[in-house]
Amino acid sequence: MGVRRIAARGRDRVRGAYRKARTAASRVDLPGPLRLSVLNRVLLSRIGGGSGPVVSLTTYGMRTAWSHLAIESIARGSLRPSRLILWLDEPATFAKPPAALRRLRRRGLEIRLAENFGPHTKYYPYLESTAAIAHPLVTADDDTIYPRWWLERLVSEHERTPDQVVCYRAREIEVTGEKLAPYATWEFSERAEPSFLTFPTAVSGIIHSPAFLKILQQRGRDFRETAAAADDVWIHYTAVHHGVRIRLIDGVSRTFPLIDETQEVALWYDNLTGGGNDQQIAATYSAEDIAKIVAQAASAR
Numbered sequence: 533m534g535v536r537r538i539a540a541r542g543r544d545r546v547r548g549a550y551r552k553a554r555t556a557a558s559r560v561d562l563p564g565p566l567r568l569s570v571l572n573r574v575l576l577s578r579i580g581g582g583s584g585p586v587v588s589l590t591t592y593g594m595r596t597a598w599s600h601l602a603i604e605s606i607a608r609g610s611l612r613p614s615r616l617i618l619w620l621d622e623p624a625t626f627a628k629p630p631a632a633l634r635r636l637r638r639r640g641l642e643i644r645l646a647e648n649f650g651p652h653t654k655y656y657p658y659l660e661s662t663a664a665i666a667h668p669l670v671t672a673d674d675d676t677i678y679p680r681w682w683l684e685r686l687v688s689e690h691e692r693t694p695d696q697v698v699c700y701r702a703r704e705i706e707v708t709g710e711k712l713a714p715y716a717t718w719e720f721s722e723r724a725e726p727s728f729l730t731f732p733t734a735v736s737g738i739i740h741s742p743a744f745l746k747i748l749q750q751r752g753r754d755f756r757e758t759a760a761a762a763d764d765v766w767i768h769y770t771a772v773h774h775g776v777r778i779r780l781i782d783g784v785s786r787t788f789p790l791i792d793e794t795q796e797v798a799l800w801y802d803n804l805t806g807g808g809n810d811q812q813i814a815a816t817y818s819a820e821d822i823a824k825i826v827a828q829a830a831s832a833r
Contacts, residue, residue: 564677564789568604572632579603580640582612584683585667585690585739590619590646590653591674595794599674600632602791603641606672611684614667616641619657621648651763652755654734659749665742673735675794682788686739689781696726697744697771697778700736701785705729707829712822715809724783728772728828733764736786740767747774758815761808769816772824 587606591599599618606616618633618641620626626645629637637643646657655671668690670683682700689698704721705728706713721730732738740748748770755766771778817825 579607699732720785726777
């Protein structure tokens, strides 16, 4: 038997073993995180270069070790993003990412070094990295496992109302007299129609139109002055200030499965229970912005 034939048989066996491992990992009944870890080790499929929008997220500290689960869940979705970008603000981690992220990078994940903008790192470095914005941007979180239809549904809903911010989860702003009630009293929204009363929360995913991204781009780093630790506050404030309404898909606030190991350092503890959002809302919204929200609440009664 010739050397070439032996080599060809060897390649066929390797490919066959890979296909079997990939099929087994896809079908085996494992808990979500474990299944995604297995897929991360065996999949070779590309995760960028598709017809979808840009998807952007960030991670930091000990959460970095688990971020591949969120990314893998996005990568196996029914719609492939055109780009999938992970922003890191720690030079040492950027120089040597965990093995799981290196495997994803070989499949098309863009791992890029950014300045530390806190939670705004999930989207703001992208705005500074490009002069011309032609495509929507979807922001995701590093502690969530997203369903297969997640990105495709966001895009289809955006195409229905391209002039709005569209999200999977939101709070309903409560108004007391002429003021906003404390953030902790805001329940999860069930409002389907676009409204200033819909306060999007980024964890479940938000899609931003090119027009809205250009507004954020023009505002630059102003968020550092009043809402440095609350990207949700800044996104909602910017939308209200510029007359862009927010729409919750189906009027249902969805919370997708969270990665347990990431929750000890979750920022929402401080912003929700520690009053961080209230402080940043008070510093960010003008009297005119508050009046818009109050007026919408009055008309909704």
